[in-house]
Amino acid sequence: MHSNEVATLVKKHVDDIRIVDDRCLFATSDKQRLENILRALRVQKVTHISAITGVDTGNVVEVIYHFDCQPAELNLKIPLPKDDLKIPTITEIFPGAIMYERDLMEMLGVKVEGHPDPRRLFLPDDWPEGEYPLRKEWREKSK
Amino acid sequence: MTFVVPIGPQHPALKEPEFFRFEVRGEEIVDVDIHLGYAHRGIEEAFSRRNYKHNIYLSERICGICNVVHSTTYCQAVEQLAGVEPPERAKYIRAIIMELERIHSHLLWLGIAAHQIGFNTLFMLAWRDREYVMDLREMISGGRVHSATNTIGGVRRDVKIEHVPTFLRGLEKLEQSTNYYINLFKSDRTILARCTNLGVLSKEDAIKFCTVGPTARASGLKTDIRRDDPYGAYDALSFDVAIERDGDVWAKGMVRLREILESIQIVRQALKEMPGGPIRIRVGLQIPPNETIERTEAPRGELLYYIRSNGTEIPERVRVRTPTYGNFASMKSMFVGGTIAEIPIVIWGIDPCFACNDRVTLVDSRTGKTRIASFDELRRWRK
C-alpha cells in the first residue's frame, strides 16, 4: 500500500495524518483506538512491524509504532501522559513486537499491559526500580 | 527432566559477549532464553548529546562490520530532516561502498560459519578472499573497516578514475571465488550434512516474528528494502533479490552467497553508470523541528533510524533498530527441537551482531553497585 491508501485505511481512527511522501506517513492516535488500527492493518495483510520507538517530550511520552505496509511506512504515534504510562500490548496481533515492547518498558517506563514476558531486556537485573534511562529526568540527574 | 546449558557470555561459538540459556532434555533443546546487554554502550542516549556532524562517527561505531550502512542511513535521515538532496554522484559512491561492505560481511559470515562446522580450510579461504574487498575499501575510503566516507550532504572522498581498473580486477577475482563457494556449498557432502534441515524457520514464523534480511529471505520471504523502499542510487540500479525456500542454515548461507554475486553486479553497474559532478553539498546544521524515519538494507537486514530534531545542532532523539534485534524474536522457533551440537551454527545462521544490538541504554556510574566498580576500574586503567 502506498501512503494515500494507508491514509484512507486508518483515517477514521486517527486524529491527524501527515503524508511526507509516497512511502512515508505519520499519524497520531490514542490508545483506545489503537486496536482498531491494528486490526484494520492486519486485514490489509500488514504483518511487519519495524520497530517501536519511545520519545520523552517532557510531560508526554510518545510511543511510535513503525509499520511496514509494503512499501509505505506508517508511523503511528500514541502520546501517553506521564501520570498514566500504560498501553495495551500489541503482541497478540503482531508477535514480532515482543522485544521492542520489552525495550520500551525498561527504557522509558511505559507499562505494556498484558505483555507475555515483561522482564528486563538490556539492563542488568539489579538495575533499580523506577529508573528509566531514556527519560528526560534521568538525563538531568546523570549530568 | 531438563537441565540448563549456558552459552556465553564468553564462549568460543560467540564472537561477542552475549548470554544464551538453553534448556535441554538429553540432547534436545526445549527452550531458549536470550539475555542481552553485555555490550551496552548507551549509544542512543549519546546521540542526543552530540551535534549532527559528530554523530556520523558515533553511528559508524555502532557496528564495525556494517559501519557504512549505519552512517549512510543516519546521513540520509539528517538530509531528509534538513530538506536537502545529496548530489547524484555521492549516491552512487555510497551505493558502491555499501555493496562492498555487504560482500565483506557475507564473506566474513561464510568464514565463521565454516569455522563453526569445523571446516577450517573454507574459513581461511573465505577470509583470504575477503581481504580483496578490504583492499578495495581501503583504496577508496582510506580505512580498512571504518570508511568515514559519509557526511551530511554527500561523501567526503571521490572514486578516482585510476581506481576503476583495480576495482574491476578485484571484482573479477571475487566473482570467481564466490562461484566456487556456491558450487562447494551445493556439492560438499560434509557441509550438506552439517547445514541442511537444522535451525529451520518456516515462512509463517518468519512473517509472524517480523524477521528481516537474509534470515527472512532464506525462508522464502521476498523482502529487501533496496527493492521495496529504494533509497539513494538503488532506484536506478537493477538487481535480483536472492531467495531460498528451505529456511535452514544452508538456505541462509546460500542466500548470502548469491547476494555477493548480486552485489558484485551492482558495483560494476554503479561504476559504469556513475554520473560526474560534485560529491557533496554544504548543509547548515541548525535543523528545524521535524521528525523522520529512514530504512536501509544492511548486510543483515532492515536497518531503521528514527530521528527527531528540535531546532538546535543536537538531535532530540535518535532511535536505531538494528537487523539482529529484529531477528532475535524468531530465535526460539529456530532452536526448539534441535540438538546442542547445532547451537553454534544455528546462532551464526542469523549472522548475529551483538554490538549492533546492545546500544540502547546509558551506563551510569552512580546507579547500581556492580557498575561502580567496573566503571571505576575502566577509568583507572585508562589513566
Place this chain on the structure above:
Amino acid sequence: MPRILSQVLKNLLRKPATVKYPYVRVKPPKGYRGAPVIDKEKCIRCWLCIRACPDRAISVNKETKKPSIWHGRCTFCGECAEVCPTRAITMTEDFELATYDIQRARSE
C-alpha cells in the same frame, strides 16, 4: 570433497597469500588514514580542529599553545585534516601506534 581437495593441493604449490608481517610489510594505499600529525609551523591557532573532532581528542598544549592529538581517543576519521585551513594537520600512513604508555600516544 573433490572440489576442495583440488583447491587444497593447488594451494600447496602456490605462494601463500599471507606475509610474515613484522618482517614483510605491506604498504597502505595512497590516502590511507593513519596517525594524524600536526605541523606546528603552519598552525594558526584557529581551533577549528578542536570543534570538528567528534571524539574530543584534540586539546591545546599548555606550553606550546598549539593543538595536540591524543591517539587514545582519536578514531582517525580525518575531519581535522579536512577542516584545517592551512593544511597543518595531515593523515600519515603510520598505523603502528601500539604503546605501553597511553598518555604519551600523542601527535604534538
Place this chain on the structure above:
Amino acid sequence: MMEVVNFVINSLIFPGLLFASLVGLLYVGIDRKVTGHMQHRIGPPIWQEYLDMGKLLSKEDITPGPAQSLVFNTVPLIALGAIVAVMLFLPITSAQPALTSVADLIVIIYMLNIPAICIMLGGYSSGSPFGASGAGRYVVQLLSYEFVFILAIIAVVARVGSLSLGTVVGYQVQQGWLVLDWRLLPAAIAALIAAQGKLLRVPFDIPEAESEIVHGALTEYSGPKLAIWRLAYDIETIVVAGLLAALFFGGPTAYVIGGTQIPGVVDFLVKTLAIVLFTTTLRNIMARLRIDQALKFYWSFAALLAIISLVLVLAVP
C-alpha cells in the same frame, strides 16, 4: 643387569619417551605447517610444537577448585605412560619390537585405549560442563571407531594367522604389503578411517570441537598438565601411524641403496610421515560431523568395509 639397562634405555630413550616425543612433536609440527600451506597461508614453523611445549611446561600449574582430585592430576601421566609403552611394542628398526609378547596386538589394542579412557576420566573429574560433555562425546566416539579398528586388525590377524606384530611384519617381508592384497584393501581403508577418529582429526574431532564445547575434556587443563596431554597426543599420532604402517604397509624394512645400508628406522619414519600427511589432507577437506552422524558413518560404511575384508580373508584362501 644388562636387561634392566636395556629396558631403561628402551623405555626412556629409544624407541621410548625421548625418540617418540621428538618425532611426535616434529610430525605434528609438519602437520600444522602443511595444513597452513593447504589453507593458503604460511602456517607456523615446523618446530612450533617444541616451542608450545616449552611454553606450556614453563607455566604455572593451576588446578581449578572443583577439579581438585587425584584422578584429575594423575590421568595425564597415565595416558603418557601407556602411549609410550605402546611405542615399545611397535617394530621400529626391524621386524622385532623392543618388547615382545605372544599376542602383542591385543596388548597394543588395550594400551591404545588407556589414553582415551584417561581423557574421559579427566573430563568427568574436571567439574566443568564442557569437560563432561566432551567426555560424553568421547565415549560415543570410542564406541564408534574402536569396533572398526579392531575388526580391521582381526582381518589382518586372520590373514597372517598370528597375533604377534613381529610375525605380521615378517609375513609382509616375504609376501608383500598387506594393503596390496585385494582382500585386505577394504580393511586398510577402514583402519585409516578409524585412525582419523582415534587421532581426533576433522571430520571426527567432535569430542574437542572448539566452537561447540571449547576444548572438550581438556578444557580445564592448563600449563604442565596440558603439556603432558599434548605430548601424549603427539606420541599417539606417531604410534597409530606406526601401527598402521606395521599392519598394512610392510613395517620397517632396511634397504641397501648404492652400497649404503639404510636402517629400518628411516623406512619407519617415511611411512609414518606419509600416513600422517594423508590424515592431514583428509582433515583439511572436510567439515566436522555431528556425533550421531559420525556414529552412523562408522557403524555403517566403515564397519561394512572391515567386515567385507574379514569375510573375504576367511572365505577366499
